[in-house]
Amino acid sequence: xxxRLSAVFKGRDIISIKDLDRGEILQLFEVAETMxxxxxxxxxxxxxKIIGILFYEPSTRTRLSFDTAIRRLGGxxxxxxxxxxxxxxxxxxxxxxxxxxxxxxxxxxxxxxxEGAARLAAEFSAVPVINAGSGAEEHPTQALLDLYxxxxxKRKIDGLNIGLIGDLRYGRTVHSLxxxxxxxxxxxxxxxxxxxxxxxxxxxxxxxxxxxxxSEDIRDVISKLDVLYVTRIQKERFADLSxxxxxxxxxxxxxxxxxxxxxxxxxxxxxxxxxEISQEVDQSRYAKYFRAVWxxxxxxxxxxxxxxxxxx
Amino acid sequence: xxxRLSAVFKGRDIISIKDLDRGEILQLFEVAETMxxxxxxxxxxxxxKIIGILFYEPSTRTRLSFDTAIRRLGGxxxxxxxxxxxxxxxxxxxxxxxxxxxxxxxxxxxxxxxEGAARLAAEFSAVPVINAGSGAEEHPTQALLDLYxxxxxKRKIDGLNIGLIGDLRYGRTVHSLxxxxxxxxxxxxxxxxxxxxxxxxxxxxxxxxxxxxxSEDIRDVISKLDVLYVTRIQKERFADLSxxxxxxxxxxxxxxxxxxxxxxxxxxxxxxxxxEISQEVDQSRYAKYFRAVWxxxxxxxxxxxxxxxxxx
Amino acid sequence: xxxRLSAVFKGRDIISIKDLDRGEILQLFEVAETMxxxxxxxxxxxxxKIIGILFYEPSTRTRLSFDTAIRRLGGxxxxxxxxxxxxxxxxxxxxxxxxxxxxxxxxxxxxxxxEGAARLAAEFSAVPVINAGSGAEEHPTQALLDLYxxxxxKRKIDGLNIGLIGDLRYGRTVHSLxxxxxxxxxxxxxxxxxxxxxxxxxxxxxxxxxxxxxSEDIRDVISKLDVLYVTRIQKERFADLSxxxxxxxxxxxxxxxxxxxxxxxxxxxxxxxxxEISQEVDQSRYAKYFRAVWxxxxxxxxxxxxxxxxxx
Numbered sequence: 001x002x003x004r005l006s007a008v009f010k011g012r013d014i015i016s017i018k019d020l021d022r023g024e025i026l027q028l029f030e031v032a033e034t035m036x037x038x039x040x041x042x043x044x045x046x047x048x049k050i051i052g053i054l055f056y057e058p059s060t061r062t063r064l065s066f067d068t069a070i071r072r073l074g075g076x077x078x079x080x081x082x083x084x085x086x087x088x089x090x091x092x093x094x095x096x097x098x099x100x101x102x103x104x105x106x107x108x109x110x111x112x113x114x115e116g117a118a119r120l121a122a123e124f125s126a127v128p129v130i131n132a133g134s135g136a137e138e139h140p141t142q143a144l145l146d147l148y149x150x151x152x153x154k155r156k157i158d159g160l161n162i163g164l165i166g167d168l169r170y171g172r173t174v175h176s177l178x179x180x181x182x183x184x185x186x187x188x189x190x191x192x193x194x195x196x197x198x199x200x201x202x203x204x205x206x207x208x209x210x211x212x213x214x215s216e217d218i219r220d221v222i223s224k225l226d227v228l229y230v231t232r233i234q235k236e237r238f239a240d241l242s243x244x245x246x247x248x249x250x251x252x253x254x255x256x257x258x259x260x261x262x263x264x265x266x267x268x269x270x271x272x273x274x275x276e277i278s279q280e281v282d283q284s285r286y287a288k289y290f291r292a293v294w295x296x297x298x299x300x301x302x303x304x305x306x307x308x309x310x311x312x
Numbered sequence: 313x314x315x316r317l318s319a320v321f322k323g324r325d326i327i328s329i330k331d332l333d334r335g336e337i338l339q340l341f342e343v344a345e346t347m348x349x350x351x352x353x354x355x356x357x358x359x360x361k362i363i364g365i366l367f368y369e370p371s372t373r374t375r376l377s378f379d380t381a382i383r384r385l386g387g388x389x390x391x392x393x394x395x396x397x398x399x400x401x402x403x404x405x406x407x408x409x410x411x412x413x414x415x416x417x418x419x420x421x422x423x424x425x426x427e428g429a430a431r432l433a434a435e436f437s438a439v440p441v442i443n444a445g446s447g448a449e450e451h452p453t454q455a456l457l458d459l460y461x462x463x464x465x466k467r468k469i470d471g472l473n474i475g476l477i478g479d480l481r482y483g484r485t486v487h488s489l490x491x492x493x494x495x496x497x498x499x500x501x502x503x504x505x506x507x508x509x510x511x512x513x514x515x516x517x518x519x520x521x522x523x524x525x526x527s528e529d530i531r532d533v534i535s536k537l538d539v540l541y542v543t544r545i546q547k548e549r550f551a552d553l554s555x556x557x558x559x560x561x562x563x564x565x566x567x568x569x570x571x572x573x574x575x576x577x578x579x580x581x582x583x584x585x586x587x588e589i590s591q592e593v594d595q596s597r598y599a600k601y602f603r604a605v606w607x608x609x610x611x612x613x614x615x616x617x618x619x620x621x622x623x624x
Numbered sequence: 625x626x627x628r629l630s631a632v633f634k635g636r637d638i639i640s641i642k643d644l645d646r647g648e649i650l651q652l653f654e655v656a657e658t659m660x661x662x663x664x665x666x667x668x669x670x671x672x673k674i675i676g677i678l679f680y681e682p683s684t685r686t687r688l689s690f691d692t693a694i695r696r697l698g699g700x701x702x703x704x705x706x707x708x709x710x711x712x713x714x715x716x717x718x719x720x721x722x723x724x725x726x727x728x729x730x731x732x733x734x735x736x737x738x739e740g741a742a743r744l745a746a747e748f749s750a751v752p753v754i755n756a757g758s759g760a761e762e763h764p765t766q767a768l769l770d771l772y773x774x775x776x777x778k779r780k781i782d783g784l785n786i787g788l789i790g791d792l793r794y795g796r797t798v799h800s801l802x803x804x805x806x807x808x809x810x811x812x813x814x815x816x817x818x819x820x821x822x823x824x825x826x827x828x829x830x831x832x833x834x835x836x837x838x839s840e841d842i843r844d845v846i847s848k849l850d851v852l853y854v855t856r857i858q859k860e861r862f863a864d865l866s867x868x869x870x871x872x873x874x875x876x877x878x879x880x881x882x883x884x885x886x887x888x889x890x891x892x893x894x895x896x897x898x899x900e901i902s903q904e905v906d907q908s909r910y911a912k913y914f915r916a917v918w919x920x921x922x923x924x925x926x927x928x929x930x931x932x933x934x935x936x
Contacts, residue, residue, distance in 0.1 A: 042672030048354030050383055052376070060704065060716075061724050064676075067702045068728035071674055078379045080372065080393065081704065092372075092584030100373050100583060103605040104380035271724060272716030293727040360666030362695055364688070390691040392684065392705065404684075404896030412685050412895060415917040416692035 009306035013122040015131045017140040017176045022183035029148050031302035031311055032295075039072050039297050045310040046075030052105035053079035054097070055132070056112045061271055061293065062132050062142070066109050069300040073310065078104060095124045102126045106308055110134070128307050136172050141303065142270055143176035145296035147184075150227055152295055153266045153288055157181075161224050163189040166231035166251055166276060168198040173270040174231055175202055182206040189221045190214045193247045196237060217250060223260045228253070228286075230269045232276050254278045258286060268292055321618035325434040327443045329452040329488045334495035341460050343614040343623055344607075351384050351609050357622040358387030364417035365391035366409070367444070368424045373583055373605065374444050374454070378421050381612040385622065390416060407436040414438045418620055422446070440619050448484050453615065454582055455488035457608035459496075462539055464607055465578050465600055469493075473536045475501040478543035478563055478588060480510040485582040486543055487514055494518040501533045502526045505559045508549060529562060535572045540565070540598075542581045544588050566590045570598060580604055633930035637746040639755045641764040641800045646807035653772050655926035655935055656919070663696050663921050669934040670699030676729035677703035678721070679756070680736045685895055685917065686756050686766070690733045693924040697934065702728060719748040726750045730932055734758070752931050760796050765927065766894055767800035769920035771808075774851055776919055777890050777912055781805075785848045787813040790855035790875055790900060792822040797894040798855055799826055806830040813845045814838045817871045820861060841874060847884045852877070852910075854893045856900050878902045882910060892916055 008024060020028070038045070051070050055063050063081060070077050094112070098121045101108060107128045110118050115135025122129040133139040150157050162181060168174050168190055178198065181188060188210045190198050203212060215221055222228075233251050238244040252275065253267065269277060269289040281287050305311045320336060332340070350357070363382050367375050375393060382389050406424070410433045413420060419440045422430050427447025434441040445451040462469050474493060480486050480502055490510065493500060500522045502510050515524060527533055534540075545563050550556035564587065565579065581589060581601040593599050617623045632648060644652070662669070675694050679687050687705060694701050718736070722745045725732060731752045734742050739759025746753040757763040774781050786805060792798050792814055802822065805812060812834045814822050827836060839845055846852075857875050862868040876899065877891065893901055893913040905911050929935045 050380060060721060064702050064725065064728055068674060071700045071702065076383045076388075076700075078376050078383065091586045096583070096585060097372060099602045100605050101376065103602070103609060104376055271720070273720060274715045290723045290727070293724050297727060362692060388695045388700075390688050390695065403898045408895070408897060409684060411914045412917050413688065415914070415921060416688055 010309040011128055012307055013129045014140055014303060015118045015122055016138050017143045017180045025144065025147065025183060028144065028302055028306065029151055031306060032148055032298040035298045035301040039301060042072055042074065044074035045305050046070065046073035046308060049075040049106045049308055050104065051075055051077050051304065052101045052108045053077050054101065054108060054110050055081050056083045058082055059111060062111065065296050066132060066300055069297055069304055073301055073305060094121055098124045130303065133172060136170050137175060139172045139176045141300055142173045143180040145292060145299045146177050146229065146268055147180050148299050149268060149288060149292040149295045154226060157184040157186065159185060160226040161187045161189065162227040162229065163191055163221060163225045164229045165191040165218055167196045167233050167237065168192045169196045170237065171231045177229065178202055178206055182209040186210060188212045189225065191216065191218050191221065196233065218257065222257060225265055226262060228265060228267045230267060230276055232274055252276055252278060253281055255280050255284065258284065261286065322621040323440055324619055325441045326452055326615060327430045327434055328450050329455045329492045337456065337459065337495060340456065340614055340618065341463055343618060344460055344610040347610045347613040351613060354384050354386065356386035357617050358382065358385035358620060361387040361418045361620055362416065363387055363389045364413045364420045365389045366413065366420060366422050367393050368395045370394055371423060374423065377608050378444060378612055381609055381616055385613055385617060406433055410436045442615065445484060448482050449487060451484045451488045453612055454485045455492040457604060457611045458489050458541065458580055459492050460611050461580060461600060461604040461607045466538060469496040469498065471497060472538040473499045473501065474539040474541065475503055475533060475537045476541045477503040477530055479508045479545050479549065480504045481508045482549060483543045489541065490514055490518055494521040498522060500524045501537065503528065503530050503533065508545065530569065534569060535574065537577055538574060540577060540579045542579060542588055544586055564588055564590060565593055567592050567596065570596065573598065634933040635752055636931055637753045638764055638927060639742045639746055640762050641767045641804045649768065649771065649807060652768065652926055652930065653775055655930060656772055656922040659922045659925040663925060666696055666698065668698035669929050670694065670697035670932060673699040673730045673932055674728065675699055675701050676725045676732045677701050678725065678732060678734050679705050680707045682706055683735060686735065689920050689924055690756060693921055693928055697925055697929060718745055722748045754927065757796060760794050761799060763796045763800045765924055766797045767804040769916060769923045770801050770853065770892055771804050772923050773892060773912060773916040773919045778850060781808040781810065783809060784850040785811045785813065786851040786853065787815055787845055787849045788853045789815040789842055791820045791857050791861065792816045793820045794861065795855045801853065802826050802830055806833040810834060812836045813849065815840065815842050815845065820857065842881065846881060849889055850886060852889060852891045854891060854900055856898055876900055876902060877905055879904050879908065882908065885910065
């Protein structure tokens with residue numbers, strides 16, 4: 001009996017990384033591997049498929065990543081890049097928009113500022129919905145591409161020491177990633193200012209599966225890490241600007257800091273990056289944040305192809 | 313001698329529903345029927361054709377409907393979804409924009425806030441222009457999809473009792489629809505507050521062909537109707553807010569109101585819907601407003617294919 | 625030995641008209657000629673190629689021209705039409721955006737408000753960058769299409785008397801065109817108010833190659849010209865509004881002015897045109913500014929096909 005991936009993925013909504021299990025994630029990564037030549041030369045796997053890209057928040061990387069994935073698979077897209085050009089201005093509800101758009105497309109890729117929006121859309125939609133970021137909570141395809149980048153660059157995920165640094169409280173990518181990492185046998189180092197510590201509910205959810213250690217200073221743990229995942233600390237999170245000024249320096253990754261790093265350390269970042277990684281790091285062997293963009297394209301191609309039944 | 317539809321439609325501008333006659337509308341609907349499998353599986357009828365989608369006003373449904381229609385026919389589109397990203401900001405006239413864009417595309421789909429804009433564009437353009445809504449006056453493809461929805465759901469148009477409710481004065485869809493209905497042997501019930509009655513000139517134009525009855529209360533006519541077409545009443549139309557508050561309740565369609573409806577009644581709405589149809593109605597057998605989105609795709613595919621000479 | 629154009633163009637950035645020499649420009653024009661049937665019927669020269677269209681400034685004509693060129697060659701595009709829908713709002717640098725987007729696309733077409741932006745992008749990008757206008761300095765594909773229009777309409781460029789009128793100081797198209805014209809044996813007439821004279825550095829750069837004559841009154845030179853290139857004079861350039869009012873009339877092209885023109889004169893304009901060419905001129909034999917839009921499509925198709933190695 002041949003096991004068919006399409007039986008697992010076809011027609012499915014991808015709203016949260018928690019909707020997938022470890023086995024499914026690893027299967028997805030195997031398909032992503034086979035996408036590499038198609039991402040260079042193109043393919044016709046999704047010819048005659050149209051995907052709706054509904055972005056209620058601006059984004060370059062995620063939107064272009066999905067749009068490119070669709071085109072490299074031979075499909076096409078319709079949609080909007082911001083709510084202002086849509087009927088949202090006229091007061092249409094998300095559920096009504098979904099019930100309109102499902103008539104046009106074979107799947108929907110949705111980004112929305114509100115938590116729960118993608119889940120709501122999936123409930124109303126007759127076609128599969130992929131969450132491309134909703135609210136501060138979930139960004140499953142970002143987490144998948146982060147995991148896939150680790151897998152590709154370190155050849156494994158189990159057994160690694162993985163650090164998450166910066167704003168662990170409000171960043172949606174970091175929450176999805178933490179849940180994704182919980183499927184693997186890793187040590188997790190959480191480095192943040194007290195104000196921006198990982199949310200308690202996330203910590204409780206993952207603590208059964210992952211050894212977590214929290215700290216405030218990257219210098220205490222840098223030498224242990226195999227992976228360092230950097231996120232931006234936004235000024236707006238601090239009521240007191242002097243407090244922000246006090247912490248920002250120690251959450252900036254520089255070559256000087258990296259002198260104590262393992263030679264095999266890889267640095268990731270969900271992008272866009274502002275100043276939390278010094279530009280001098282870009283040319284170092286550690287920097288994998290731009291390489292991850294490529295891996296993200298492969299993961300999204302694999303996900304779209306699987307959900308639309310184009311590979312099995 | 314074989315009668316060829318392409319001789320009737322190829323290269324034609326579609327600015328007003330009045331540009332078509334009853335026979336042409338029924339021919340278009342026959343072609344729309346043949347589009348149903350293509351709307352699901354795609355086709356190559358318009359491969360190598362490019363359509364310019366010039367939207368000077370935001371829209372999700374109409375823009376995505378045309379864009380999807382083009383892609384399901386194998387064509388592609390270029391254009392803009394709002395004037396701000398165009399040369400309009402630099403003061404370019406519509407006629408100059410048309411004379412630029414006609415060099416790029418095989419047809420133009422235009423939405424514009426000013427009445428007469430589509431007609432003007434058609435005069436300057438060497439390629440066919442389809443009006444996707446201009447000013448408060450005309451929205452011919454919306455009227456065609458409304459008529460086609462009635463035809464598909466009721467299997468006929470002649471002989472029906474059709475009610476239009478809400479803002480009959482300012483809504484462009486309702487004017488185009490009224491002219492379209494005038495080609496058929498129907499009874500027309502116009503239900504609106506006095507302030508928002510159907511424009512006199514429209515009533516005069518259609519009164520020779522259609523029996524019209526005006527009323528202010530839907531409850532007086534609901535039991536007679538085969539079709540109820542609902543439009544939104546906008547607060548901004550009322551100088552006095554208390555006047556708006558007084559009428560809004562009786563122009564809201566609820567399951568309670570529908571207890572007196574014929575069992576075969578169908579409810580249409582041009583969308584986006586705000587609160588003029590209660591959400592509880594969505595799951596009833598009457599609700600056809602989301603189904604109409606699908607029919608709209610078929611009508612637009614048929615129109616594009618005919619105008620570009622891809623079917624005959 | 626067969627000389628291959630692809631050896632010259634493939635993989636190259638096109639940032640400035642000065643990056644090309646006379647021979648390359650003429651070779652490009654030969655390829656543009658072969659694009660004419662493809663611009664009408666389409667082709668598959670760029671099938672499986674994706675081009676990133678990154679527009680940090682609004683534009684209809686240039687963006688749609690590139691987008692159409694890509695589609696007529698069978699390729700597809702991803703990108704944005706204004707910075708607001710991109711990560712720029714989040715503070716991402718252009719170099720980071722380029723390092724993201726190069727993972728998705730086979731070439732980048734960039735428009736940016738800052739001088740030097742396209743050059744910077746090209747330095748960071750692993751894929752070729754075409755400058756679609758950056759700052760007030762360069763717009764090489766506009767210059768190429770202007771030169772190609774002259775070549776097509778006058779059957780030569782050498783030996784012509786060419787006038788540039790209007791704002792010769794701030795217009796980026798006029799600078800790129802001046803450098804392009806310097807490759808040919810022409811007489812250049814520069815007609816502008818004193819405030820808006822051609823920049824000294826441009827004049828110095830081209831004066832070795834081109835005979836230049838500056839004047840303030842088009843009536844002094846109109847009878848000599850074979851080509852008149854018109855640009856807009858913007859009110860905002862004048863500190864004193866009365867000064868603007870004083871000059872604007874004499875920089876407006878009318879049929880009356882053209883009574884003294886050569887019968888073979890052609891008038892060009894980079895568009896959008898506001899009032900600097902009277903609409904009565906549009907129907908005259910002189911007007912080639914809308915025809916130039918078509919030639920621009922051919923030039924951009926040729927450039928994309930050459931840079932991506934699809935013709936040789």
